[in-house]
Amino acid sequence: NAGVTQTPKFRVLKTGQSMTLLCAQDMNHEYMYWYRQDPGMGLRLIHYSVGEGTTAKGEVPDGYNVSRLKKQNFLLGLESAAPSQTSVYFCASSYYGYTFGSGTRLTVV
Amino acid sequence: GQQVMQIPQYQHVQEGEDFTTYCNSSTTLSNIQWYKQRPGGHPVFLIQLVKSGEVKKQKRLTFQFGEAKKNSSLHITATQTTDVGTYFCAGPLSGVELIFGQGTELSVKP
Numbered sequence: 001n002a003g004v005t006q007t008p009k010f011r012v013l014k015t016g017q018s019m020t021l022l023c024a025q026d027m028n029h030e031y032m033y034w035y036r037q038d039p040g041m042g043l044r045l046i047h048y049s050v051g052e053g054t055t056a057k058g059e060v061p062d063g064y065n066v067s068r069l070k071k072q073n074f075l076l077g078l079e080s081a082a083p084s085q086t087s088v089y090f091c092a093s094s095y096y097g098y099t100f101g102s103g104t105r106l107t108v109v
Numbered sequence: 110g111q112q113v114m115q116i117p118q119y120q121h122v123q124e125g126e127d128f129t130t131y132c133n134s135s136t137t138l139s140n141i142q143w144y145k146q147r148p149g150g151h152p153v154f155l156i157q158l159v160k161s162g163e164v165k166k167q168k169r170l171t172f173q174f175g176e177a178k179k180n181s182s183l184h185i186t187a188t189q190t191t192d193v194g195t196y197f198c199a200g201p202l203s204g205v206e207l208i209f210g211q212g213t214e215l216s217v218k219p
Binding site: 044 | 118142144150151152153154157197199202204205206207208209210211212
């Protein structure tokens, strides 16, 4: 049972480039989330989904888009990366308590 | 907006000493959750508290939810080096999404 799997684990982007972070869960959870973690700021919610085909904005959605075409997958897109998006990104799913993936460390130069 | 604050931000203890982190919300919470994140790792769910005044224990960890459901605490008795990490509390915003505190980073000196 893999839980929540995130790919890639590390990535370096140039300013203005785009990329998609992939999140997959095998626990049949309805709810999925994308958070970013920056030093001293805890975890901040970017977007979330309460089911297949649905998405909603969180606390810091600007510069990001998401899609939930399949129940098990939740994709986070950066259309034009900026240095301020350098962060560690965590995907999570939940039924009772959140199960987090291992994270994607993204650096934008 | 709703905020969840944690203190202290850092705590350095000698192995064997006790440790406590406190969590305060600006609004009443329906529940509060606690997570632990080891250095370089991801947050791991520890426990959820739901009832006013609830106290739950997990071995050396004691979790408490305040009577007004606006504050919570995590107490570790006789810390060990395996307790090292950042402890986060989190409360629901308006539904399923959680608002996390900034975390308390615990370091333990052997």
